[in-house]
Each structure stands twice: as structure tokens, then as C-alpha cells.
Amino acid sequence: MHIDRFVEKDVVITAVRGRLDSSTSPKLDEFMAVIPDGSSVLLLDFAELTYISSAGLRVVLKAAKLAKGSGVTLAICGLIPPVHEVFDVSGFSTLIPIHANRDAALATLG
């Protein structure tokens, strides 16, 4: 798994590439544990996320809870169909805004 972070239109984007499972999710968990100063919108770009298990969902929910508690918006974009299915079945699709891709997310959030 590889994580990149950058800012575009005042949105803090965290792009995750590869697999989010029990062995890799602690790295994202650590990354999402601190919300950068002054940010109001966090976007998880999962366009290049090829796999997610419940261990990955746990990290996403933790990040969403932290954001909510800090008055920050957290959104997700770019889910490939098998990953989107996991979000749907887990009841996350109604919990966290999911955008088709980064441009669509930035148009709404930025």
C-alpha cells in the first residue's frame, strides 16, 4: 500500500494505492489520526485502492468519527465496483459521502 497526501482547493486529499487489509491498515490509521491544522475538508481518494477488508473499513470509520468530532467533513472518491460493494453492504455508503472521482468530489467540496 502507498499513501500520498496533498492539498487542492483547500481540500486535504489522501490518496491510497494498493490493498487496505489487516497488515496495511495500521499505516493509514496512523496517517488519519491527526487532522492537519486549519483543514475543513478531508478527501480519501480510493481510485487506486484495489482491495478492502473489514480491517480497512475499521480505519475509515475511525477517521470519519474523528472528522465528525472535529467539525471537519470527510468524503471518499473513486471506489472501484468491488470496493464500492463492500461500502454498500457495510452501511458506509449512507454514512460517508462517496463521489465518483476526484474532480466530482472537488466540484462539490472545494
Added chain:
Amino acid sequence: MIIAQLDLRLENDLAELEPLVRALDFFCETSALPEKVAHRLTMAVDELVNNAVDYGYPDRRAGQITVSIRHRGTQVEIELADDGNAFDPFTAPAPDLTSPIEDRRIGGLGVHLIRTLAAHFAYRRENGRNVVALAFTLDA
């Protein structure tokens, strides 16, 4: 080349997950499984092996986990067996899927995903082993 069958034997050690995933990827690719089916199958094996390793051997004894996958007609059948303590994963309570973020409980989604996405699931205790049988249909 088509590989219709895969049999793996693992130690009860999370270090086995990486080669396990590589073997599953190889199987899904050579069997030309649709991407949703491949993800469901990998996720189910990943969740169950993690659970077996994490909770099946509290005394830290060495154990053995086997994974058998068969591509048969319109479905893929999986059988996982471990010699850990007796445990039926499908007795796990249903997770919280509806509370707002602040109240949503973290965890418990792995078995729920399997129960929801598998066409068939069953557990039996046989000769000192937990045996979970799953089937996934190919028309996902």
C-alpha cells in the same frame, strides 16, 4: 491456462497472509474470475484466516489452516479448515449498520460481509477442526 482448483496449507501465523493473497490473486487471474467475485472470494478467505489466527489459538500453540478453492461451473466453492478452538463465526451478532457516525460501533463487519455476499455459507466442527464452507456465484 485455467486453474480450477487451489489447495493451500498455512501455519496459524499472520505472516502467511502475504503469500496467501498472492496465491489467491494468481488463482483469480488464471481462472478469469469477474473482479467482484475475485474481491469477494479474497475478502472472505482474508477475514476467516485472520479470525482463526487471532482467536483460535489463545494458548499460542502451533496450528494448521487449510484453504481449498474449487471453480465448479457457475460458482466458486471454498472450504477453510483450522484446528483452533471450536468456534462458529456465523453466530456473531449482526453489526450496527444504521446509527449515525458518532454512535456507529467499530468492527464486526467481516463476517457480515461474508454472510451477505456469499451465495451459501455453513459451519461444522469435524475431527477437531472448524470447517467453513462457502460458495460464490460467478454472475456478480
